[in-house]
Amino acid sequence: MESFSDDSDAGLPPADYAILCDFLRERTGLSFTEAKRYFVDRRVAARMAAVGARDIRDYMNLLRFQASGEELQRLVNVMTVNETYFFREKYQFDCLVNAALDEVVRGRPPGSRVRIWSAGCSTGEEAYSIAIMLLEHWRRVDDFEIELHASDIDSTVLERAQAGIYEERSLQGLPAHLRAKYFQKVGSAPDRWQIMEELRDSIEFSRVNITDPQQVRAFRGIDVIFCRNLLIYFDDIGRREAASMFHDALAPNGFVCLGHSESMSRMSSLFVPRRFPDAILYQKPAGGTAP
Template structure:
């Protein structure tokens, strides 16, 4: 691929996903484009690029190849502790038993993070059965959503889970993997969402807590601000967002309040909106 080819593809992916791909990632890009050109029978990059501009299905396949899906159960466990110890008790104040509480994991990758939320609440929040807890996992990568729904995991993904939790919530080992029990698989709803597409995000509705970890670091400033504005609109007033440990909302937007809890620092949408 020429330098111009890299720029054209990078601009295309940026428009579609908000993520940045340029000359510094040439080897990463060329390997993935070669795979898709072979799969589609395209002999030149120009032919392939014309193909993706005309074929929405191939765009989906291409985006799936360029997304980052590294995760495991109980990742950044301190935030889960903050969820059960601090965030949910605040959220349910004034709500009645049976009221809806919505939690969003985006991007959810292969499901470990939203399923972790479900397991953590069952294990650590005594009020879990008192409310209607809806957990939604969303991602731009359609293949990982299928994997998430299957709920089949290897040893590495489960390595941070307590062994007794693994025994309670997973089927016996089969061919080196364990499948999440059906009740847990059905406890999370999986949807497709693109953080830089306002309509896609708005379609998910509003949430009380959002886990959006380790994705904004892949965006440029303009895409990052767009994504954060979309996330802000996805929170109920007073709702919370948890970012990855290397990410800081205060560097992106002044619309959120920083909240320091015993277990974690999180960001809150104020009860009254502000600009910035």
């Protein structure tokens, strides 16, 4: 049975920190090492104060047994960093519209469904960037029924994504003509812009923990998965589990797009790396396993 230290000096004692991190890893896939101790300590202390927990034992009991799961969600929300902007690492979006989607739809009749999933979508810039790229640059966008799904474990950022309101920092990589075409100013604020309603309605946002098999079961037959800079928060075991989940979610010949510092070859042998002119993507072979 787990035991907690009564040492209440600054920060969590090592044994308590380990118990908390193991719990978060099991429930969310998020992995926090000793290097993250100060980051974790400050956020846990703030949440403990907010709920009036007497000590870490009291707080862990709340996390484990609260029926609504509300406090665990709030802790997850403050534990995740959501720094992103429109057209981040644009070369990967270029790869999507210049090469990957043409492979995906090869042999499919017009009117067929194409499914794209932004996993770990944060405040929505990635998902909306995909939508804009499709409308602006994929010549066959009107030939198919396109479904755009976006998910995150953080409920707060999902609310912001659905609202579609952004400040200048998020729009820094967006060409002026696209801002004028797809956004409008919010009230009298000089630096707040909202993406057009048609694009907001075109994306299905949902809260999903990608380490929970029950939650990801709805994602099947996906053609392209964007999961960029999310798995850096996972440990090696968590990355392998996520790769296996993506493999199950993808349609045959579907693609995974990872962040520039991530490599599927370090996580799984289930995928074939594909070198396109714009970027490297990872493909699920038609037979289900890599040769």
